[in-house]
Every structure is written in C-alpha cells, then in structure tokens.
Amino acid sequence: MPEQADAIVSAIIAKWCAGFARLDAMALASLYSKNAFFFGSNPSLYRGRDGVAAYFNGLPNWRAPSAVFSEVRVALAGPDILNMAAIVSFDLAGERPPLQVKISWVIIREDGDWKIVNHHASSREPLI
Structure with a gap:
C-alpha cells in the first residue's frame, strides 16, 4: 500500500494545484471531506466543504x-487513513511576495x- 498511498496523494495534489491555479473554490472543496477541518492562511477554522x-x-x-x-511525505496511518x-510554494505572479508554508493533510476514504x-x-x- 505505500506505493499506492503515494499515488493517491499525488493525484490529490495534482487536482488541488489545478483548482488553485483557477481559484476554483468548488473544485477545491470537492477534494475535502464533508467533515473537514481546515486551517489555512488566516486564524479561522473552516468546517466541511462549504467552509x-x-x-x-x-x-x-x-x-x-x-x-x-x-518535500512530500506520505504515511499510511490505517487501512483508510x-x-x-x-512544503507548498505559492507564486502569485508578483501580486504579493512568494510564500512558502508547511502543510499537513489527513486523508480518509469516504x-x-x-x-x-x-x-x-x-x-x-x-x-x-
């Protein structure tokens, strides 16, 4: 399953990057669980796909x-986790300085x- 886990995460990352490039909130939200917790670049906790x-x-x-x-690292935490x-590097085409953040995801089968x-x-x- 480790190779399969890497492939699963790579596919999600590709969809996430494509959605971000279009700022397509619905495409991005579709990658998240209906019970998602989301801490992004501001202090607020967003919940679920609507959040x-x-x-x-x-x-x-x-x-x-x-x-x-x-520097993507993937670990199988359980049969469905x-x-x-x-590290994610954001380039906003000169509209703000480039930004690098640490990111972590927990991904489940839903x-x-x-x-x-x-x-x-x-x-x-x-x-x-």
Missing part, C-alpha cells in the same frame, strides 16, 4: 496563482473516494 469553499472564495482574485508541493506533510479531512497550513519561518 473550504468559503475560505477559497475569500482569497484575493490573483491573476495567475500557482502552488508547487515539495493517509497522513501527508509537505464514500469510496479519498478526501482530505484535516488541512493545516503554518508558517515555514520559525515562530519561536
């Missing part, structure tokens, strides 16, 4: 956003598909 969509709909309307995942950690149930982003810069 995820609200977060992405609240972002500035950048002209050409892109996200690149690196994957754990993922990565209704026969793999969905992100927990999303947490934090500063890559030391806080302490």
Whole structure:
C-alpha cells in the first residue's frame, strides 16, 4: 500500500494545484471531506466543504496563482487513513511576495473516494 498511498496523494495534489491555479473554490472543496477541518492562511477554522469553499472564495482574485508541493511525505496511518506533510510554494505572479508554508493533510476514504479531512497550513519561518 505505500506505493499506492503515494499515488493517491499525488493525484490529490495534482487536482488541488489545478483548482488553485483557477481559484476554483468548488473544485477545491470537492477534494475535502464533508467533515473537514481546515486551517489555512488566516486564524479561522473552516468546517466541511462549504467552509473550504468559503475560505477559497475569500482569497484575493490573483491573476495567475500557482502552488508547487515539495518535500512530500506520505504515511499510511490505517487501512483508510493517509497522513501527508509537505512544503507548498505559492507564486502569485508578483501580486504579493512568494510564500512558502508547511502543510499537513489527513486523508480518509469516504464514500469510496479519498478526501482530505484535516488541512493545516503554518508558517515555514520559525515562530519561536
């Protein structure tokens, strides 16, 4: 299952990056569980697909956003649970300085598909 876990996470990352490039809140929200917890770039906790969509709909309307995942680590945490950690580099085409964050996802099998149930982003810069 480890190779399969990597493939599952790679497919989600590809869909996530494609949705982010279009700032398509509904496409992004579809990658998340109906019970998702989502901590993004602001202090608010967003819940469920509607919360995820609200977060992405609240972002500035950048002209050409892109996200690149690196240092991706995947671990099988159970038969239907994957754990993922990565660095995400955001390029917002000069509309703000490039941004790098640490991100972690817990991904579960839900209704026969793999969905992100927990999303947490934090500063890559030391806080302490």
